[in-house]
Amino acid sequence: xxxxxxxxxxxPILTRVEGEGGVTIRTRQGAIEExxxxxxxxxxLFEALLRGxxxxxxxxxxxxxxxxxxxxxxxxxxxxxxxxxxxHVTPEIRRLRRLLYCGEWIESHGLxxxxxxxxxxxxxxxxxxLARQFPKEVQRGLQLKKFGNRLLEALGGRxxxxxxVTVGGFHRLPRREELARLxxxxxxxxxxxxxxxxxxxxxxxxxxxxxxxxxxxxxxxEYAMNEGDIVSSTGMMISVDQYDHHFKEHHVAHSTAxxxxxxxxxxxxxxxxxxxxxxxxxxxxxxxxxxxxELKFPADCHNPFQNIVARGLELxxxxxxxxxxxxxxxxxxxARVEYQPAKGxxxxxxxxxxxxLFHHYTIDDDGKIVSARIIPPTxxxxxxxxxxxxxxxxxxxxxxxxxxxxxxxxxxxxxTYDPCISCSTHFLKVRxxxxx
Amino acid sequence: xxxxxxxAETKVALGPPPLIVGxxxxxxxxxxxxxxxxxxxxxxxxxxxxxxxAHSVDLLDRASPGQPLxxxxxxxxxxxxxxxxxxxxxxxxxxxxxxxxTHDLSLGEVLQLGRTLNCLPERIEIWGIEGINWSSASEPSxxxxxxxxELAQRLSGVERHA
Numbered sequence: 001x002x003x004x005x006x007x008x009x010x011x012p013i014l015t016r017v018e019g020e021g022g023v024t025i026r027t028r029q030g031a032i033e034e035x036x037x038x039x040x041x042x043x044x045l046f047e048a049l050l051r052g053x054x055x056x057x058x059x060x061x062x063x064x065x066x067x068x069x070x071x072x073x074x075x076x077x078x079x080x081x082x083x084x085x086x087x088h089v090t091p092e093i094r095r096l097r098r099l100l101y102c103g104e105w106i107e108s109h110g111l112x113x114x115x116x117x118x119x120x121x122x123x124x125x126x127x128x129x130l131a132r133q134f135p136k137e138v139q140r141g142l143q144l145k146k147f148g149n150r151l152l153e154a155l156g157g158r159x160x161x162x163x164x165v166t167v168g169g170f171h172r173l174p175r176r177e178e179l180a181r182l183x184x185x186x187x188x189x190x191x192x193x194x195x196x197x198x199x200x201x202x203x204x205x206x207x208x209x210x211x212x213x214x215x216x217x218x219x220x221x222e223y224a225m226n227e228g229d230i231v232s233s234t235g236m237m238i239s240v241d242q243y244d245h246h247f248k249e250h251h252v253a254h255s256t257a258x259x260x261x262x263x264x265x266x267x268x269x270x271x272x273x274x275x276x277x278x279x280x281x282x283x284x285x286x287x288x289x290x291x292x293x294e295l296k297f298p299a300d301c302h303n304p305f306q307n308i309v310a311r312g313l314e315l316x317x318x319x320x321x322x323x324x325x326x327x328x329x330x331x332x333x334x335a336r337v338e339y340q341p342a343k344g345x346x347x348x349x350x351x352x353x354x355x356x357l358f359h360h361y362t363i364d365d366d367g368k369i370v371s372a373r374i375i376p377p378t379x380x381x382x383x384x385x386x387x388x389x390x391x392x393x394x395x396x397x398x399x400x401x402x403x404x405x406x407x408x409x410x411x412x413x414x415x416t417y418d419p420c421i422s423c424s425t426h427f428l429k430v431r432x433x434x435x436x
Numbered sequence: 437x438x439x440x441x442x443x444a445e446t447k448v449a450l451g452p453p454p455l456i457v458g459x460x461x462x463x464x465x466x467x468x469x470x471x472x473x474x475x476x477x478x479x480x481x482x483x484x485x486x487x488x489x490a491h492s493v494d495l496l497d498r499a500s501p502g503q504p505l506x507x508x509x510x511x512x513x514x515x516x517x518x519x520x521x522x523x524x525x526x527x528x529x530x531x532x533x534x535x536x537x538t539h540d541l542s543l544g545e546v547l548q549l550g551r552t553l554n555c556l557p558e559r560i561e562i563w564g565i566e567g568i569n570w571s572s573a574s575e576p577s578x579x580x581x582x583x584x585x586e587l588a589q590r591l592s593g594v595e596r597h598a
Contacts, residue, residue: 064462067490111493115541115549128545131552139553146497161462161490 023410024254025393032397035389037382037414039255050372055081055167055341055363062359062374063161068420071104071156072352073374074165075226076359081167084346084363085339092333093169094226099179099325100155100162101225101350102318106148106189108353109273109311109318112418113200114141117308120412121203137199140192144315147185151322154178169336179329186326190319194291197312201295205305208392208413212302212384213262214275217351223283223317224276225351231279232262232269233300241347243358249375257379268383271355272417273310274301285320288313304388307416341367352377354418378419389413454504454561456591457487457495459543464574465517465567468510468584471576472563475588492546496555505557506591509543510580511564518579519566520587524559526551563587 026034046065050058062077063070075097082089089097115127115138124130131138155174156162164170212233219228230246231237238246249258262269277284278300281292292313301310345362355377362370389410393400400406456476458469473488487498499505514521525547541549543562550556565587569577576584 067461111491115493126545127541128549128552131549135553138549139555142493142496142553145493149494149497 032394035386036254039257047372050369069352070161075350076357079348080346080359084344102322103151105318109315110145173331173335186323193315200308200312209302213269215269216276216279240349259383260380271377274307277310285317288317304416452503456506459509464569465580468565469508471584472508492543493541506561508563510567514566517568518583521564523562
């Protein structure tokens with residue numbers, strides 16, 4: 001996919017990432033001068049679309065922002081709106097929301113690690129070629145992903161853009177038997193996820209370590225998914241409503257998505273599974289924690305290529321936590337906490353498969369949306385991806401066999417972040433960029 | 437009705453009824469595959485043989501070697517808006533189609549993957565409806581809406597032939 005001339009390497013379309021993006025690498029006198037992650041997805045103006053709508057519409061509309069992680073958008077939106085309205089859901093609803101989120105992590109991580117990321121470690125171009133070499137492993141990966149979808153169907157009403165989520169809880173609580181019948185699949189899945197992660201950990205990882213400012217939610221009692229404070233590896237610990245005091249967005253010409261930096265440093269930061277595992281390792285489920293120790297996964301891992309192992313550990317965690325909730329589930333309470341519309345402002349951040357997803361809403365007395373702001377993880381990671389590619393290619397330049405190889409290296413590094421370049425539209429037009 | 441639709445017979449060999457999969461999203465004419473499924477539901481086609489998916493790879497969740505498979509999707513480049521085109525897979529035309537899926541597992545790639553893993557039937561029918569409007573969160577075009585009804589009517593006969 002790389003187009004190369006004397007000064008510019010262009011990867012016009014990044015393959016095996018979510019959405020439409022590319023990378024441009026500029027060199028000068030043999031050195032990497034600039035790397036740009038180009039995002040061509042047209043801004044979809046969902047925030048404007050929400051203005052004036054009843055708050056009840058928000059979870060279903062925001063779910064349509066992304067075909068891969070609709071639950072993340074639903075969860076961030078309902079938590080922010082409930083914060084604006086000033087109420088909390090019941091412990092039972094809270095557990096079911098975690099279960100739903102586990103389903104999305106399983107589906108998203110299961111697909112990415114097996115079919116999108118693993119091929120890079122074997123020098124093959126696609127999951128199809130990988131399946132020829134490792135049919136059992138890929139088949140296992142598809143099964144793991146499938147059970148995530150089954151969970152989303154059982155709890156969310158359907159796998160694509162779940163419709164059962166509402167502000168205050170769910171439209172309907174699942175019956176015990178609807179969830180209990182998933183238990184055998186999830187027992188299989190827990191062991192399969194452990195085996196898969198052992199497989200990933202045996203891959204050969206490029207020798208690339210960076211200094212990162214890892215950022216993720218953290219919660220005192222659980223592996224943070226739906227709520228928590230925002231913490232960083234450089235010592236920040238803030239409540240979610242302080243987000244704007246510590247992070248800022250800015251526009252760059254080569255991307256239709258805003259970039260983000262930490263206000264204190266004016267530098268980018270790193271979100272996603274590797275950040276979460278580094279910051280919250282002690283709260284992984286027992287099997288995931290044991291596995292991390294068995295695999296000697298570094299306590300403070302700074303190699304982005306190891307994201308695949310971090311995703312594997314989270315896959316194990318999500319299966320184990322799901323299993324625990326499925327086994328203990330005996331519906332007893334209300335499906336939805338009632339509330340009265342009231343003027344207010346609310347913030348929330350949850351951990352989408354790719355990292356922290358921030359929402360902020362203000363609502364009026366009638367429960368209509370006055371303003372909405374959504375900051376997805378991939379836009380926050382853009383700056384860090386560009387820095388990583390710059391440094392990685394600078395390191396690789398002396399040994400690289402050619403610029404085609406460098407372009408491939410860049411593409412592989414970008415894929416470690418599993419970027420979700422905002423989408424849902426099925427068509428991906430190839431843009432061939434002629435650079436002179 | 438679009439005048440240049442392909443008039444292909446939709447018959448399958450005796451055996452289990454086919455699984456009909458609609459591939460789509462919420463955005464404009466990309467919704468076509470889902471709308472075909474919704475139309476089939478509306479005219480009473482058995483729900484257990486219908487599936488709506490947003491990602492091609494999800495068809496591997498339900499497809500099996502022993503059950504005929506029909507996939508309905510929006511397409512681009514086959515002619516005027518609303519044109520219905522039928523392909524039979526394996527077909528070079530499908531396999532060489534440039535990626536048209538958001539997660540870079542195009543329908544062609546997923547079918548190849550399914551074949552590699554022996555989890556798909558030998559032959560797969562693919563129906564495409566040419567789209568014109570791909571805007572986010574927009575309504576499908578009138579041409580696509582009309583063709584959805586026509587395609588669903590054609591496919592509703594599939595089970596009776598089975």
